[in-house]
Amino acid sequence: MNQQQLFEQIQKKRSFLCVGLDTDIRRIPKYLTDTSDPVFVFNKEIIDATHEYAVAYKPNIAFYESLGWKGWESLEKTIVYLKSKYPEIFVIADAKRGDIGNTSNLYARAFFDHLDFDAVTVAPYMGEDSVKPFMTYPGKWVIVLALTSNKGAFDFQFLKDAESGDLLFESVLRKSQGWGTIENMMYVVGATKAEKLREIRGIVPAHFLLVPGVGAQGGSLKEVAENGMNSKCGLLVNSSRGIIYASNDVDFAEKACDAAKNVQLEMEQLLIEAQLV
């Protein structure tokens, strides 16, 4: 999928919502655990209930890995289901991978070749050769961690480079831009650091940003939009727990639908204000 196609989906659905499929077997409704693949059944119900309001889904791979090979099987089934039933939806592997070039190649193979994800999140610590292998697949994207939504972001991401005066996350944004294009790179910028979004837009005006941290982590959607939107929206805002765990009972899909719709309505308003729809 290219940038224009993603923007068209955003305009069509009047939404820039990404639903985080952080499916924890310990948190899904009890009655589902009698089925042969509760994680897949849960995901399928959530996807069917929310797809009208979401342009992207983002399984965090940790939740699947914690179940071993059975978790990977649930993940594979989820991606096959998504891609066959809703091919217009952008699907992100939130994997935060990154290794020497030779090995990052294999992670790219895992997520783009073996599975049919559209994008993978990658940590920048190991530099260019850990990120570039993900950009050799046409139409696929790498999403580089810049400024994350957690408390630990302050440990290293704000260190100031003596030479350029840039903070580490700014160095990451500046340097990594040269590795790809606005058609194959995005950045993770946490909603909990929304005040930084305006500065970040100064460095990467045209890239899409994947913004976690709205909802359970405390970030504000309005602030994110005001500081981070560009002429093609340029934002995918993720919500996980607020949607997928809106209810813990037989009505979980219905309540997830309501929660996703509420976020979509807020997003629609923000898109109208920005004259993008």
Place this chain on the structure above:
Amino acid sequence: MNQQQLFEQIQKKRSFLCVGLDTDIRRIPKYLTDTSDPVFVFNKEIIDATHEYAVAYKPNIAFYESLGWKGWESLEKTIVYLKSKYPEIFVIADAKRGDIGNTSNLYARAFFDHLDFDAVTVAPYMGEDSVKPFMTYPGKWVIVLALTSNKGAFDFQFLKDAESGDLLFESVLRKSQGWGTIENMMYVVGATKAEKLREIRGIVPAHFLLVPGVGAQGGSLKEVAENGMNSKCGLLVNSSRGIIYASNDVDFAEKACDAAKNVQLEMEQLLIEAQLV
């Protein structure tokens, strides 16, 4: 396993070799691909042939993930085999994970609870709460990336902090020490940057270091030992391709045995020179 037990294994085997199980289905002997689980069969043969000379094994998870759930099944079988047949061996998941605390918890569950790894490699970009969940398992270790062996290490790891004057990898070493102890933390330091090892020992004198990059990547074992050894050896030096792909034919296990033995003999000499055996 605690630090003393690891040192005792090193003394007993007169080796600080870690064998990297970077098992690529496209590189293993062709005749194995007729078996129902070629990756596991290959690993089992390699382990049986080299275990006398190695104190640790390190599957790089990318190689298994690239095969989807079947790869995870091969990984699980490999770990079960290692832990039941050679319980004295230290087993490292080279996963380079790291996410917000809530999610790192799940990665810890994947590698320590679901699988029985002794250690996991973790990227430091997201800071303390991405690393600490791995330290809540008694006897288990987190291995934080400090200075990696690849070319991309120069992109960010050498940025100098304006306030402290530390390079980024030095900031990582200094700050992260406070998150754990020498009994649950190690660091990755690439052999290709052996000249930095002496400085690194100044910052982390007592921690074990996991050193990749000897062999195919060009690092020198002698230099690593001269600059990085401490009173409990303090080193696990990894070799992957040089051992597991020593031959591509029916004698692959035999040739892996020879290659591992050669490295062990060189290590024995270095341990004798350092008066550690």
